[in-house]
Amino acid sequence: xxxxxxxxxxxxxxxxxxxxxxxxxxxxxxxxxxxxxxxxxxxxxxxxxxxxxxxxxxxxxxxxxxxxxxxxxxxxxxxxxxxxxxxxxxxxxxxxxxxxxxxxxxxxxxxxxxxxxxxxxxxxxxxxxxxxxxxxxxxxxxxxxxxx
Amino acid sequence: xxxxxxxxxxxxxxxxxxxxxxxxxxxxxxxxxxxxxxxxxxxxxxxxxxxxxxxxxxxxxxxxxxxxxxxxxxxxxxxxxxxxxxxxxxxxxxxxxxxxxxxxxxxxxxxxxxxxxxxxxxxxxxxxxxxxxxxxxxxxxxx
Numbered sequence: 001x002x003x004x005x006x007x008x009x010x011x012x013x014x015x016x017x018x019x020x021x022x023x024x025x026x027x028x029x030x031x032x033x034x035x036x037x038x039x040x041x042x043x044x045x046x047x048x049x050x051x052x053x054x055x056x057x058x059x060x061x062x063x064x065x066x067x068x069x070x071x072x073x074x075x076x077x078x079x080x081x082x083x084x085x086x087x088x089x090x091x092x093x094x095x096x097x098x099x100x101x102x103x104x105x106x107x108x109x110x111x112x113x114x115x116x117x118x119x120x121x122x123x124x125x126x127x128x129x130x131x132x133x134x135x136x137x138x139x140x141x142x143x144x145x146x147x148x
Numbered sequence: 149x150x151x152x153x154x155x156x157x158x159x160x161x162x163x164x165x166x167x168x169x170x171x172x173x174x175x176x177x178x179x180x181x182x183x184x185x186x187x188x189x190x191x192x193x194x195x196x197x198x199x200x201x202x203x204x205x206x207x208x209x210x211x212x213x214x215x216x217x218x219x220x221x222x223x224x225x226x227x228x229x230x231x232x233x234x235x236x237x238x239x240x241x242x243x244x245x246x247x248x249x250x251x252x253x254x255x256x257x258x259x260x261x262x263x264x265x266x267x268x269x270x271x272x273x274x275x276x277x278x279x280x281x282x283x284x285x286x287x288x289x290x291x
Contacts, residue, residue, distance in 0.1 A: 024224060025242075027224045027225075032227075126224050126225035126240070130224050131276060134251065134272050134276050
């Protein structure tokens with residue numbers, strides 16, 4: 001019995017289960033635009049864009065007009081924001097939690113990579129995202145040789 | 149290290165990745181299995197098709213058959229791919245077998261009235277380590 005448990009958050013829905021329970025169903029075939037390029041913005045700009053452009057709290061880094069416009073363009077055709085968190089019980093090897101966060105946009109999938117105070121939104125194929133998801137589930141030992 | 153495998157009747161060959169070995173050989177297919185555990189396999193299959201068969205139809209029919217046979221079958225990705233220098237299609241899918249999450253990656257090619265399918269299958273927990281092995285096997289596939 002696996003000690004690994006996944007928590008999936010998709011929009012306002014949340015589910016907990018094993019990979020056997022269908023976590024992979026968050027993914028469907030999505031086109032990968034050859035023209036898509038990584039986008040790196042302030043985390044606060046992404047938070048504001050996902051919140052519908054609400055102003056950031058006083059003192060938080062303020063997104064530039066360019067960042068706001070780039071995110072508006074990316075999200076204009078609609079999007080689904082999901083996040084998978086792997087939790088491991090303390091009785092196993094103590095790897096702890098790990099997570100994968102994705103924006104499924106009209107222009108394809110974007111893997112979110114956090115580099116505080118910035119976040120990179122990297123274009124990714126569904127295969128690349130699934131490989132990351134499988135690596136998250138299998139853990140570092142079984143993921144040796146993993147490719148993305 | 150890998151060895152070259154050539155089917156004695158069907159016209160195809162591919163490099164057998166080091167941990168895999170020939171398990172079964174039939175007139176229209178070869179099954180290569182991971183030696184340590186038989187639950188990771190590479191299967192190459194050849195089927196005769198009508199002259200007007202189309203690649204998309206070959207892929208559709210294959211995926212529909214799998215959806216009928218496998219529990220929780222779900223297609224994750226479907227993309228153009230090059231196999232043996234020709235235009236093919238690659239699919240990635242997920243299903244459950246005996247309570248275990250399984251991943252199935254397939255490459256399909258249509259050539260000279262034949263449909264060629266290379267299928268890499270393994271427990272999802274092993275897929276991160278085997279994805280590159282499956283990629284390499286597909287890259288080595290020749291007719």
